[in-house]
Amino acid sequence: MSSQSVDKATFQVVLNLMHELWVVKDRAAVLEQALAEAGVDVADKVDRMQPDAALTERLDEERKAFISRVLAPTLEAE
Amino acid sequence: MEFELRQRGRSAIDFAADMGAMGMKLSAAVGAKIADVELPEDFDEQLEMMEQRLGDNPQQQFLLAMGEWSATTHGEITFDAFKEIQPELEPEFERLRQGGTQIETRPGYEPPDYWVGVDFHRTTGGWVREHQGFVHGELIHPKYVAKNFPGGIFKQRRDVLNELGDRKFSNILEMGTSSGHFTVALAEAFPEAAITGVEPGLPMLEQAQRFGNERGASWRLIQASAEETGLPDSSFDLVTSYILLHELPARATRAVFVEAFRLLEPGGVVFMSDVQPFRAMPRIAQWRANAGALRGGEPYWREAASLDLAALATELGFEDARSYGLGERQYPWVTIARKPAA
Numbered sequence: 465m466s467s468q469s470v471d472k473a474t475f476q477v478v479l480n481l482m483h484e485l486w487v488v489k490d491r492a493a494v495l496e497q498a499l500a501e502a503g504v505d506v507a508d509k510v511d512r513m514q515p516d517a518a519l520t521e522r523l524d525e526e527r528k529a530f531i532s533r534v535l536a537p538t539l540e541a542e
Numbered sequence: 543m544e545f546e547l548r549q550r551g552r553s554a555i556d557f558a559a560d561m562g563a564m565g566m567k568l569s570a571a572v573g574a575k576i577a578d579v580e581l582p583e584d585f586d587e588q589l590e591m592m593e594q595r596l597g598d599n600p601q602q603q604f605l606l607a608m609g610e611w612s613a614t615t616h617g618e619i620t621f622d623a624f625k626e627i628q629p630e631l632e633p634e635f636e637r638l639r640q641g642g643t644q645i646e647t648r649p650g651y652e653p654p655d656y657w658v659g660v661d662f663h664r665t666t667g668g669w670v671r672e673h674q675g676f677v678h679g680e681l682i683h684p685k686y687v688a689k690n691f692p693g694g695i696f697k698q699r700r701d702v703l704n705e706l707g708d709r710k711f712s713n714i715l716e717m718g719t720s721s722g723h724f725t726v727a728l729a730e731a732f733p734e735a736a737i738t739g740v741e742p743g744l745p746m747l748e749q750a751q752r753f754g755n756e757r758g759a760s761w762r763l764i765q766a767s768a769e770e771t772g773l774p775d776s777s778f779d780l781v782t783s784y785i786l787l788h789e790l791p792a793r794a795t796r797a798v799f800v801e802a803f804r805l806l807e808p809g810g811v812v813f814m815s816d817v818q819p820f821r822a823m824p825r826i827a828q829w830r831a832n833a834g835a836l837r838g839g840e841p842y843w844r845e846a847a848s849l850d851l852a853a854l855a856t857e858l859g860f861e862d863a864r865s866y867g868l869g870e871r872q873y874p875w876v877t878i879a880r881k882p883a884a
Contacts, residue, residue: 474607511548527556531564538604539571 481534543634543680543752551623555681558619559689561612566690568605575599581825585844588829589836606837613838617665620681624673631676635752643754643761645747653742654767656791656842664839669720669742675749679721698874699727699784702815705868705876711735711780715805717768717798718786722750728782729759735780738773740766769797776807785874787816788846795849799858808884812860815874818867820847822875855879 499506515523547555579595581588596602624631653670661668665682668674688695711732719725719739728737739761741747747763754761766772768786781802787795802812820828835843855863860879867875 474604511550512546513549514546515552523553523556527560528563531557531560535564535568535604535608538568538601538608 477534477537543631543638543756545627545631545634545680547623548626551619551626554619555623555685558612558616559686561608562686562690565605565608565612568601568608572596572599572601572605575601576826579826581829583825585820585828585832588825589833592829592833609837613664616682616686617663617677620677620686621666621673623681624677628673635676635748638752638755641755641758641760643751643759643763645744645751646762646764647744648765648772651765654769654794656794657742657767657789660839660841662789662839669746670744672745674743675721675745675747676752678746679723679749679753683721683723696723696727699724700730702784702868702874702876703727703731705878706731706780706811706813709811711811713778713807714738714780714782715740715771715773715778717771717781717783717802718789719750719763720746720786722746722753724782724784725750725761726753726757727784729754729757729761736760736762738762738764738778740764740768740771740773742767769794769801771801771805773805775804776810778805779807779810780813781805781810782813782815784815785817787814787849787851788840788843790846791842792845792849795846795851796854796858799851799855799860803858803860803881806881808881810881812855812877812879812881814851814877816851816877817843817847818872818875819849819851819865821850822867822872851877852879 496507496510576592576595579592581591657669659668665671665674665678669678683695712735714728714732714735714737716725716728716737716739719741720743722739725737725739728735737759739747739750741750741763742765744765747765750761750763754763764771764773768783768790783798787798790798799812806812817831820831823831831847832844834840850865852863852865855877856879859882861882863877863879865875865877867873
């Protein structure tokens with residue numbers, strides 16, 4: 465594989481991630497607005513919430529899996 | 543210090559730390575491809591040969607890209623996390639300025655020329671950026687570096703002090719105090735000792751002061767260079783540092799040992815912990831260390847790791863000088879020597 469093809473692959477990964485991330489950002493903003501209209505100021509609550517042990521463990525596992533999944537092509541690249 | 547990060551800061555730091563773990567997996571994959579390589583002795587030739595060998599390798603390119611991302615973003619990610627909670631930290635900062643640990647600054651102090659303008663570890667602003675002490679001492683070290691550091695960065699600071707044996711010290715000088723993590727270890731190991739710390743970076747000393755006052759300690763912290771402390775002759779029985787010397791050019795390290803000799807009372811001990819020297823490494827590890835230092839904001843690593851500190855200490859008049867690595871990884875590398883008794 466030439467360095468040019470790696471650059472293309474990398475850019476594809478970046479675009480894929482931007483796409484997924486924007487959908488999530490959009491959804492979070494809409495969710496906060498919807499909850500605010502229902503009288504729940506969840507934005508500040510989320511900002512200040514400290515995950516308990518169970519949530520911390522879940523986030524740790526999901527984050528590691530997320531990173532491994534997204535970057536799997538780098539470990540498989542030849 | 544008690545504080546709670548906001549969701550964005552917490553999540554971003556956790557992500558960056560786990561990217562470090564992913565980088566290690568990728569590094570192992572690259573390592574498997576070069577296990578058979580025979581490198582030349584010369585460091586520049588090592589870099590050139592590996593560039594030829596790995597230049598087009600996609601895993602190496604991804605590894606370099608991830609390394610670049612980590613090097614250039616970890617400082618900003620942690621600073622952003624700090625800024626989210628800065629308003630509520632300010633009263634704590636004010637509270638922890640009060641107490642027995644105080645900072646002395648000296649009019650006209652000029653930090654060393656090799657230190658000014660260097661962004662060590664590629665963190666923007668290096669060790670003089672305002673609030674870098676908090677960011678380094680409370681966020682980068684415990685929440686980012688420690689997660690991927692075999693053995694634990696805090697345990698190592700306590701464990702190295704076992705090398706000093708049973709001797710009790712009463713007047714300790716720490717050179718390169720930074721944000722005070724090793725100072726805490728020294729205070730735990732020698733609770734009766736008077737501790738003085740010198741460090742050029744005022745924001746770093748401010749964090750060390752917080753650690754000191756949080757513990758009710760009375761450390762004397764001075765904004766000064768290790769090689770020119772301005773402190774009196776023969777005023778300490780232990781002069782020590784932890785992970786300072788690889789951030790100094792060789793000429794400064796020599797000056798640091800000269801200063802340590804001057805500051806120690808007869809029979810006093812110099813005890814420095816730092817990176818493994820190249821002579822103790824296989825060539826593949828030499829290449830990794832050099833390549834990592836070039837990319838990681840470590841401008842003096844190569845000359846520091848080329849020194850023989852025990853030989854240097856002996857040349858400068860110390861006796862019983864010895865250098866060796868600790869544990870399986872031979873890290874940190876400690877150097878112990880004694881100033882001759884009068």
